[in-house]
Amino acid sequence: MxxxxxxxxxxxxxxxxxxxxxxxxxxxxxxxxxxxxxxxxxxxxxxxxxTPDEIWAGVTYFNKLGQDGEAALLAAGLGLEKYLDIRMDAEDREADIHGGTPRTIEGPLYVAGAPVRERVSKIDVDVDEDAAPLVIRGMVSGPDGKPLAGAVVECWHANSKGFYSHFDPTGAQSAFNLRGAVKTGSDGEYEFRTLMPVGYGCPPNGATQQLLNSLGRHGNRPAHVHFFVTSDRMRKLTTQINIEGDPLIWDDFAYATREELVPHVVEKTGGTALGLKDDAYKEIEFNIALTPLVQGKDNQVVNRPRASVTA
The missing domain is CATH 1.10.287 (Helix Hairpins)
Incomplete structure (x- = not known):
């Protein structure tokens, strides 16, 4: 017809x-x-x-999407979250805001409430025999390049199975495993002592992967680490880094990769003295530059439902 x-x-x-x-x-x-x-x-x-059959198939699909609780995952997989970042980048250029660490998508797996430590946090709560020790460290600075004291850096990532605490279908992880928050000192420095993450795939029987299958697309992400960074008189930064060498860095189903967000991974020794599981470990230096408020307002804050747990 x-x-x-x-x-x-x-x-x-x-x-x-x-x-x-x-x-x-x-x-x-x-x-x-x-x-x-x-x-x-x-x-x-x-x-x-x-056709009516196609329309009702779509209605049925949205019912499943809601039942599976995957609307935010699908938003990432269809590029909606990336599109919002593209618009925010364009708004910054129009407002003559330059510099700063690039933003990228938040994803659906943040949990508020992680304990805030001073400068250093060891966030591998659970033993994970399949994950090597990792230190992520760096300095938070403002537009002038000077260190920002009192900035809060939040970090979260998956374990060696590709699962996040609080969302792990196996129920194996403790609260706030591989999640933490650090407040910088006068030197602006932060450090997370953790384990090397791997990427994850969409639930194979979920609504997101169902649609991706129909599109002939995979639903996998490279290994990555998420960050929120906040500081007085600065705009909130939502970003993530990819782990160098992951084969999916430029084939991320969620379109989150940016060239500036693939820092080098360095082999180090001395992990035992840091309380790591092995003396040999990997280190990533990820320095973070924030940008100032716009006419006294933070136009990077996004209000959306997020999980919250009391530590």
């Missing part, structure tokens, strides 16, 4: 009524967005000649 009905008065009136476009009640912004998105969907149905 290749008929075109989108432009008819009947359909246009239906769209206005469904969104309550001219109603006195309701949220004007939500009304505006709903009308636009619903209009785009209706037009796509016309343009692509979507």
């Amino acid at each position: 290749s008929v075109k009905v989108f432009e008819t008065r009947e359909v246009q009136n239906l769209l206005k009524a469904a969104a309550n476009l001219h109603g006195a009640n309701g949220n004007a912004r939500i009304t505006q967005i709903t009308h636009r998105l619903l209009s785009d969907l209706f037009k796509a149905i016309d343009d692509l000649d979507m």
Whole structure:
């Protein structure tokens, strides 16, 4: 059936009524967005000649997506989260904001509430025989390059099985394993003593991987480490680093890789003195540069639902 009905008065009136476009009640912004998105969907149905079977298959898919709790994962996998970063980068250029560590996606697996340590935190709570020791360290600075005291650096990553604490389907990890927060001293330095992460894949039977399979795409990420960095009078930074040498660095299903966020991995010794599991360990130096508030406001803060646990 290749008929075109989108432009008819009947359909246009239906769209206005469904969104309550001219109603006195309701949220004007939500009304505006709903009308636009619903209009785009209706037009796509016309343009692509979507069948009722296809439409109801889509409705069924969204039911599964909600049941699996994977909407945020799908947002990363379809490039929506990356697109938001692209827009924020463009806004910075328009506002003549340059420099600073590049942002990249947050992902769906942050948990608020990790204990904040002074300058150094050892975050490998659980024994992991398959993971080598890793130290991530660096300095947090402002636009002038000087160290920022009192900045809070939060870090979280997966274990050697590709699972995050609080989201581990095996239930094997302790609270806040491989998650931590550090407050910098006068030298602006921070340090996490941890274990080498690996990448992860989408749940194989979940809604996200179901759609990716239909698109002929994989659902895997390279090994990476997430960061939130905050400081007074500076904008919050949301970013992550990839582990150098991972074969998926430039084939990340979530599109989070940026060239500036692949720091070198250095072989070191002396880990025993640092409380690491072995004397030989790997070290990543990741220095972080923050950018100032914009007219007194932090326009990088994103309000979205996040898990929170009391340590």
